[in-house]
Amino acid sequence: MPSRPYDEMRGDGQHVRHLYGRVAAWLDATPSSLLARRRAEAEFIFRRTGITFAVYSDGGDPDRLIPFDIIPRLIDADEWDLLHRGLTQRVRALNAFLADAYGPREFIRAGHIPEALVTRNPAFVPFMNGFPVPGGSHVHVSGIDIVRTGPSQFHVLEDNCRTPSGVAYMLEDREVMMRLFPELFRTHRVRPISHYPEELLRTLQSVAPPNCPGDPVVVLLTPGQYNSAYYEHSFLADEMGIELVEGADLVVRDGVVHMRTTRGLRRVDVIYRRLDDAYLDPLAFRPDSVLGVPGLMAAYRAGNVTIANAPGTGVADDKAVYCHVPDMIRFFLGELPILQNVPTWQCARPDDLAYVLDNLADLVVKDVQGSGGYGMLVGPHATAATREDFAGRIRATPDRYIAQPTLALSTCPTFVDDGVAPRHVDLRPYVLGGGSGDPGSIDVRIVPGGLTRVALPEGSLVVNSSQGGGTKDTWVMEREA
C-alpha cells in the first residue's frame, strides 16, 4: 500500500484544494465542541425520523443507526461530468449485456465471456429467456460503487444491479446538512438532489408494459418491515406518492396484477420491487416463498405488468462478470471505457489463482456472489491464521473468488473521536435507466452525486454499513460561471 492515499481536501499534498477552500475555513473556525453538538443533533434527527438499518448477523439491537458524518464530501463540476458520462456509458453497456444474455447471446458467441459464467450463474433466470423487456430496460435502478485513487483516477469497484439500497440516506443526509449548517450550505452552490423520487417515478413510468391501459399505476413492493431497508421502501413510496405493498396485497387475475384496496381491486402496471428474484413468484421461483405474488411472472411475460429491476439482472453484477464490463462497453456501444475497472484476478484461472495464493497479504479477496462486505478478506489487515483459513476456502472452490489489489482509497476529512481526521471513502451514485426501446441507449438519469460511504475506524477500507461504515452528504458543485 502506498504511504499516503489521495485526500479529497488536500489532494496529494498539504495544500487545500480550491474546491474545499470554504469547507477548510469552516473546519478551522469551528471548535470541536460545536461539531460534536451538531453531530449529536444530527443523530437525534435520524433517530426521530426512524432511519435505521437492520443488521441481524451479530446479535444486539438490530435496528442500528448508520453513523452520519457531518463533514460533506465535495465533487467539482469537471469531476462530476466525467463520472456522469462514465456511469451513463457503463449502465447502458450492462443493460445491453442483459438484453443479450437473455436474447441472442452474441457477446458469448463472439468469445468475450465464457458461456458458463452466464448460463451457469446462479443469478441467471431462465424464465427471462427470449423475453424482450418493456422499453428495453432491465436495470432501472443501479448503484455503481466508485473509488478514487488520484486526482483523476476514478475506478468502478462493483456494480449493483439487483435491488441496491441506500438512496434514502443520500436524501436524508442532505436534509440534515441543510438544517444543521445553513450558512455553510449557502456559501456553496450545491446541485440539488431532492428530485430523485420524481426522477425515479418518471423512470418507472417510462417502462409501462405494452398492455398498460392508461397512465401507469406504479407500486413499491417490499418484503415487509423486517427487511433491513424497510425504512427506505416506505420513504421512497411516500416521496413518490405511490402505494407501498407487500406480496399479499397483490393478486393476479385474468393475467393482470391488481392491488387490494378498500374500494376493491385496482390494476397495477409497474412494480418497483425491493424483493429478491427468488421470492417474487412461488409459481416460478422458490415454491415456499410467502413474500411474492403467485402468477406475477406469467403476467409479466404476457405484457401486463413491468417488474423493476427485471428479474435476472444479477448476472450483470456478479464479481466475475465485472471483469468483462470494459469489453461490454467496446462490444455493445463501440466506445472506449471512460471509467476503469480495478485490476482483478479471477481465481478460476490457474495462473491468477497461483498469484493470489502467493500474494494474499497484499490483496482483497471477494466471493463473486457476496455483497455487503461479507465473505471478503482484506489481506493486509488480516492475521496470518485468517489468511491461511481463507486460502483453504479459495483452493476448495476457486471459481467463487476474485482478488483485487488493496487500493489506496481516497480519504476525506471526517469528524471522529479525536477531532477531524482523514478516513477512506467511496461513492455510490444511483443510476436510473428508463425505457427507450433500445437496450444500448436506455434513457439514463443520475441525480448529481450519490451516497458517500466512509470507513470510520482509522485505516479501515471497508465502507459497508453492515461492517461499521458511515455516510456523508455528497456535494456536487455547480459549474462556476
Added chain:
Amino acid sequence: MMRLRIRHVTTYDYASPVAATTQLVRMTPRVDPGQRVLEWNVRLEVLPSPSRSLHQPPVSDEIWPSRAMSDPPTIPRNHRGMDEAHLGYASAPDLTANDDGYGNRTHLVAIVGPHVGTRLVATGVVETSALHHVFQDRPPSLPTSFWLRPTPHTRAGPEVAQFVREGVFGSWATAGPESHEKRLVELMHRVRERVDFRVGATDVLTTADESLRKGAGVCQDHAHIMIAVARSLGIPARYISGYLWPGHQGLTQASHAWVDAYVPGLGWLSFDPANACRPTSSYVRVAVGLDYFDAPPVRGVRRGGPRKEELGVSVVISPEPRAWGAAAVEGGVVAGPVPH
C-alpha cells in the same frame, strides 16, 4: 408417423371452500422437431361454492399467510362451457397463455372467490415421428451448457457419486459421439436396474440421491437420477414431461417423464430410464426443464380450504384410426410397466 388424440383431465375437489387458486399450467405439447400439434385446447372449469353467501371460507392457508380478502368474491359468469355430467361447473374466462423461457406453453389459472372444485381439460391431436430422438433445439433456446446446472433434486450427492464410480461411465471426454450414445443407453439401463418402479415409495420432493438410496421410485425419480449422473459427467441433460401412448398392452394411459441428453456432434437424444427404452413416436413432449419443478403439469398455490384436496388425473390417449397401420409398423408398443 403417428397421430395421437389426447384428453388430459385434472380435477381438484375440496371438502370446504377455497378462497383463491392460482396455478401455472403446462399441458400443451411443445413445438419441437419430431412432433406437430394439429389441434389443442386447454379449458378451465370452476365449481363455485354452493353456499358462498352463508359462510366465508375458513382461512387455513397452506402457502400464503392468513389475510382477509378485501374484495368481494366473484364467480366466472360464463356458463357456456357446461361440461358433460359435471353440472355446476362453469368454464372460466380465457387463460393467459405464455412462454416460460424454456419454450413450454403455460396457462395461468387465477380464480378469485370461493370455490369447491376446479377442472382442467386439455384435449387435442398431436402428430409424432419416430425420428424425434435426435434433434437440435430451436431458438431462442438456452445454450446447451445451461443444462449442466445442478438443482436441489438433481444434485450429485454421495449416492449418485458412488453410482457413478461403480459404473463404467468414465472417460467421456475421450469418447466419440457414438460411444457417448452407447454409454448413455447403458446408463439408462443401469438406472432402471438399480431403481425399482414402485408407486408410493417416493413423492415429488424426493431427490435423485434419496431415490437411489431407496432403490425405488417412479419415472420422475428415474429421470432425476439419470440427469444427476449425466450432469456430474459433464453431459447436458434435462427433464421432459409428457404423454406416453402405451400401445396395445396397457389400458390406462399416462403422463410420463423422461430425459434428454446432449451429445456433441449428434444433438439431443431422448432416453426413457423408467421403461429402459428409447422414446418412439408413442411419446409426446409437453414440457422441458432442469428438473420436475420446471415442468410439472400444474404448479399452484391456494388460499383457504381444507388441508388436503382430492386430486383426480385422467389421461386418455388413442391413435387416430388413419395412423394405425403406421404405428404398428414402427412398433409403437412399449414393453414393461407403464408408470404414471
